[in-house]
Amino acid sequence: xxxxxxxxxxxxxxxxxxxxxxxxxxxxxxxxxxxxxxxxxxxxxxxxxxxxxxxxxxxxxxxxxxxxxxxxxxxxxxxxxxxxxxxxxxxxxxxxxxxxxxxxxxxxxxxxxxxxxxxxxxxxxxxxxxxxxxxxxxxx
Amino acid sequence: xxxxxxxxxxxxxxxxxxxxxxxxxxxxxxxxxxxxxxxxxxxxxxxxxxxxxxxxxxxxxxxxxxxxxxxxxxxxxxxxxxxxxxxxxxxxxxxxxxxxxxxxxxxxxxxxxxxxxxxxxxxxxxxxxxxxxxxxxxxxxxxxxxxxxxxxxxxxxxxxxxxxxxxxxxxxxxxxxxxxxxxxxxxxx
Numbered sequence: 329x330x331x332x333x334x335x336x337x338x339x340x341x342x343x344x345x346x347x348x349x350x351x352x353x354x355x356x357x358x359x360x361x362x363x364x365x366x367x368x369x370x371x372x373x374x375x376x377x378x379x380x381x382x383x384x385x386x387x388x389x390x391x392x393x394x395x396x397x398x399x400x401x402x403x404x405x406x407x408x409x410x411x412x413x414x415x416x417x418x419x420x421x422x423x424x425x426x427x428x429x430x431x432x433x434x435x436x437x438x439x440x441x442x443x444x445x446x447x448x449x450x451x452x453x454x455x456x457x458x459x460x461x462x463x464x465x466x467x468x
Numbered sequence: 469x470x471x472x473x474x475x476x477x478x479x480x481x482x483x484x485x486x487x488x489x490x491x492x493x494x495x496x497x498x499x500x501x502x503x504x505x506x507x508x509x510x511x512x513x514x515x516x517x518x519x520x521x522x523x524x525x526x527x528x529x530x531x532x533x534x535x536x537x538x539x540x541x542x543x544x545x546x547x548x549x550x551x552x553x554x555x556x557x558x559x560x561x562x563x564x565x566x567x568x569x570x571x572x573x574x575x576x577x578x579x580x581x582x583x584x585x586x587x588x589x590x591x592x593x594x595x596x597x598x599x600x601x602x603x604x605x606x607x608x609x610x611x612x613x614x615x616x617x618x619x620x621x622x623x624x625x626x627x628x629x630x631x632x633x634x635x636x637x638x639x640x641x642x643x644x645x646x647x648x649x650x651x652x653x654x655x656x657x
Binding site: 379380393394396401405406407408409410416418423424425426427428429430432433434435436437438439441442443444454456467 | 519520523524545549552553554562563564565566567568569570573575576580581582583584585586587589592594597598
């Protein structure tokens with residue numbers, strides 16, 4: 329009887345541990361959250377040790393496979409979809425930050441391989457000019 | 469001057485204006501058109517069905533060019549998008565840009581896909597890791613500019629695509645589009 333109880337307890341612990349581990353395929357990060365847009369300007373920060381202390385948002389460290397940015401027209405676009413807000417979106421590690429620039433509104437997706445990076449990284453979007461309204465989502 | 473002569477003179481002036489204005493507009497439009505046209509429609513390839521393609525809602529992919537181990541695409545993903553990825557695995561998209569608004573236009577004849585990097589935490593000055601992107605028919609080369617506005621190096625455009633991994637060290641501040649005669653037709657910023 330004691331053995332059966334021990335077995336059940338072990339199974340329970342194993343289940344708890346398994347459920348507590350985030351699935352690698354579904355691990356994710358969003359800014360400001362997964363359904364809203366946030367304003368990125370020179371003093372925006374996520375207070376989590378990004379390459380730049382301000383004017384940047386970044387995820388925690390993980391094996392990211394994709395960083396996606398949706399940038400709206402706010403506070404305004406010209407007839408071609410250009411905004412006054414310039415951002416650098418991509419990835420960073422302890423040595424460098426890499427990415428692509430855009431001033432356009434739209435959707436932008438990038439994987440670490442595109443910037444010649446891999447391994448344990450942060451997904452990032454960094455302010456370079458103006459104001460941008462963005463939603464950022466990274467998946468691992 | 470009789471009323472008839474005045475009428476004839478007025479009519480002649482009106483006819484002249486009607487003839488000249490469209491001609492001038494046509495001439496101007498002819499100059500602009502190569503900067504708002506992308507003739508390379510590529511060839512259809514099957515996109516790799518992965519999380520990336522699903523997240524970007526990729527429907528259709530056309531391969532525009534293979535250059536230096538990289539593949540460049542025009543992508544239909546709920547709008548006209550552009551993408552790139554490894555040439556060794558055609559259809560495997562590593563990045564997709566879906567800018568709102570038309571491309572190319574005379575206002576923006578270049579879609580810069582270049583990868584920039586910063587290695588100094590105390591600075592936002594950046595250098596190039598790789599130079600690549602898409603350009604309108606009227607763009608023959610893309611020049612990358614130093615902070616003082618001088619040309620750091622130039623990448624030729626073939627079939628609406630420019631690409632090189634051979635980039636010089638040093639800071640880059642912008643880029644310019646050059647036509648067939650080497651004349652600058654656009655600059656950013």
